[in-house]
Amino acid sequence: MLQISKLNAWYGASHALQDVSLEVAKGEIVCLIGRNGAGKTTTLKSIIGLMDRTRGSVIFKGQELLRQPAHVRFALGLAYVPEERRIVQGLSVRENLRLGLVASPEKKREAELIAEIARVFPRLAERLDQEAVTMSGGEQQMLAIARAMIAKPDLIMLDEPSEGIMPVLVDEMFALFRDMKRQGTTVLLVEQNVELALDIADRAYVLDQGAVVHHASARELLADSEIKERYCSV
Numbered sequence: 183m184l185q186i187s188k189l190n191a192w193y194g195a196s197h198a199l200q201d202v203s204l205e206v207a208k209g210e211i212v213c214l215i216g217r218n219g220a221g222k223t224t225t226l227k228s229i230i231g232l233m234d235r236t237r238g239s240v241i242f243k244g245q246e247l248l249r250q251p252a253h254v255r256f257a258l259g260l261a262y263v264p265e266e267r268r269i270v271q272g273l274s275v276r277e278n279l280r281l282g283l284v285a286s287p288e289k290k291r292e293a294e295l296i297a298e299i300a301r302v303f304p305r306l307a308e309r310l311d312q313e314a315v316t317m318s319g320g321e322q323q324m325l326a327i328a329r330a331m332i333a334k335p336d337l338i339m340l341d342e343p344s345e346g347i348m349p350v351l352v353d354e355m356f357a358l359f360r361d362m363k364r365q366g367t368t369v370l371l372v373e374q375n376v377e378l379a380l381d382i383a384d385r386a387y388v389l390d391q392g393a394v395v396h397h398a399s400a401r402e403l404l405a406d407s408e409i410k411e412r413y414c415s416v
């Protein structure tokens with residue numbers, strides 16, 4: 183589904199990604215791990231079109247993305263939940279969900295899609311008319327994920343979904359990722375909580391200083407304490 187080869191990205195003169203190559207097959211959960219500043223977020227931003235300067239190749243469902251603007255990439259079936267969530271102030275949960283449909287061909291079935299999402303996210307179902315920013319951090323994270331899911335993307339990219347969220351909600355969220363996978367959604371996950379991420383992932387890539395230094399099945403990595411100690415914050 184996604185083939186990245188020799189991806190390079192820059193912030194001004196700073197060369198943040200160096201020849202990153204990775205693949206995500208349909209239906210997989212693939213995890214990017216590595217210490218702070220390793221380049222995980224920059225990889226996601228390059229895929230979705232938020233980096234000014236990139237070089238290399240990012241092929242999604244057979245199409246080269248790097249020269250396409252971000253809105254075209256979304257329309258091709260990519261979704262991105264950034265670390266900072268971007269819940270819109272002054273809008274209810276329902277209105278935030280609606281925003282997820284703006285670029286989607288599914289817009290006509292809006293009420294039906296919101297009802298479907300509400301079934302999957304019972305916490306949101308109870309709060310559809312509440313102002314979204316008054317919800318807890320974890321509930322807002324659920325909303326950000328629901329808003330990305332509502333357009334039924336083929337690939338969803340999640341940046342640090344567990345950050346700052348209480349453990350009971352993190353467990354709920356990760357159970358949801360397993361369900362998403364069962365339903366055929368492909369997931370590219372950036373997560374500091376390595377054990378948690380590897381527990382649901384099929385494979386993982388380890389990044390360090392902007393480069394891929396290791397990749398393996400999640401099971402192998404879980405057992406590899408040397409790699410985890412060397413490259414991850416565990």
Ligand SMILES: Nc1ncnc2c1ncn2[C@@H]1O[C@H](COP(=O)(O)OP(=O)(O)OP(=O)(O)O)[C@@H](O)[C@H]1O
Pocket residue numbers: 193196198216217218219220221222223224225
């Ligand atoms: N807007 C920016 N301008 C300049 N440099 C940046 C910018 N954003 C990130 N960087 C730098 O690019 C490198 C990669 O950062 P990135 O955010 O991709 O790392 P990360 O692996 O996601 O880290 P974290 O786990 O801390 O979120 C870091 O050295 C970082 O300081």
